[in-house]
Amino acid sequence: MYRIGELATLCKIKTDTLRFYDKQGLFVPSSRTESGYRLYTKKDAQRLRFILRAKTIGFTLVEISELLSIELDKSNKACADVKSLVDLKLADISQKIEQLHYFKNALQQLSSDCCGGPESAQHCSILEALESTSSAKNRTNNGHHQAHSHATK
Amino acid sequence: MYRIGELATLCKIKTDTLRFYDKQGLFVPSSRTESGYRLYTKKDAQRLRFILRAKTIGFTLVEISELLSIELDKSNKACADVKSLVDLKLADISQKIEQLHYFKNALQQLSSDCCGGPESAQHCSILEALESTSSAKNRTNNGHHQAHSHATK
DNA sequence: ATAAACCTTAGACTTAAATCAAAGGTAAAG
DNA sequence: CTTTACCTTTGATTTAAGTCTAAGGTTTAT
Known part of the structure; x- marks a missing residue:
């Protein structure tokens, strides 16, 4: 479990950016502490790296959301939908x-x-x-x- | 010779964008009419297509300027400089x-x-x-x- | 138990890249 | 010779993607 600062330094971005992504719904932490600290798992970190990669290639945050939503919605969508996207x-x-x-x-x-x-x-x-x-x-x-x-x- | 509107529709962008690029020094028309209309040559159009391509790949306008400046500065720069850039x-x-x-x-x-x-x-x-x-x-x-x-x- | 380093939020500010708006000049067509 | 579609400029607004600020809560180290 990483806290926001750890994940930020790990991925060389700012905590602000992580909070921004959270607010946008693009990258929401898996959990929070009782006191409200964001907690990120290794899987989250992987997801973040995906996002950052996608960004360097010129995808917008919205496009990246779309790509990731394939995962999040997976059980709500038919394979056909996923495939066409x-x-x-x-x-x-x-x-x-x-x-x-x-x-x-x-x-x-x-x-x-x-x-x-x-x-x-x-x-x-x-x-x-x-x-x-x-x-x-x-x-x-x-x-x-x-x-x-x-x-x- | 294209006027701004022609070039804009040709390349599917707005005249505003062309004026903006002009102001930024990124894409300056080869000449102007006496009354001040921008006049673009075929070569200009080619240059614009280059710029638009570069943009879709995720280069910023500044980076594109850098790339194009290789051409514009060519006689002022040493080959070594060009090569390293x-x-x-x-x-x-x-x-x-x-x-x-x-x-x-x-x-x-x-x-x-x-x-x-x-x-x-x-x-x-x-x-x-x-x-x-x-x-x-x-x-x-x-x-x-x-x-x-x-x-x- | 208190300072230092971290975390929270809400909201203001910044930058890049347009896009729009206002006020007016130009040119070709009726 | 005036309307209509284009052009000019300056300057304001918008959007995406952060980045910063202020006011305050939490954790760890001494």
């Missing part, structure tokens, strides 16, 4: 992953094209990199612009 | 991708474990799914709890 979120996530790969490619190209030296970064541009990655995707070969366009200027 | 962002993105895969796995397990029928979703839980995916990752074999915990309880 989950599949919705899955599509969402898959798209995010796709977008991230797109960015990653662009940045990687940027990084590898870049000599890394003290010269002026004349041709270092994300948009240039994006152009070439998207052309690598869309067109088979239209490249008047062969990869290492930079390096010696 | 890019590599930082790359690490960031890689982590996000990892987290998303973690979520995706969990949800996929949830979805496939789920019968999808009209029965009560007693054992459908994201956290259960996460437990099994994270135990698959972290521990080599500490499992008194072998994968398909669901289905027949």
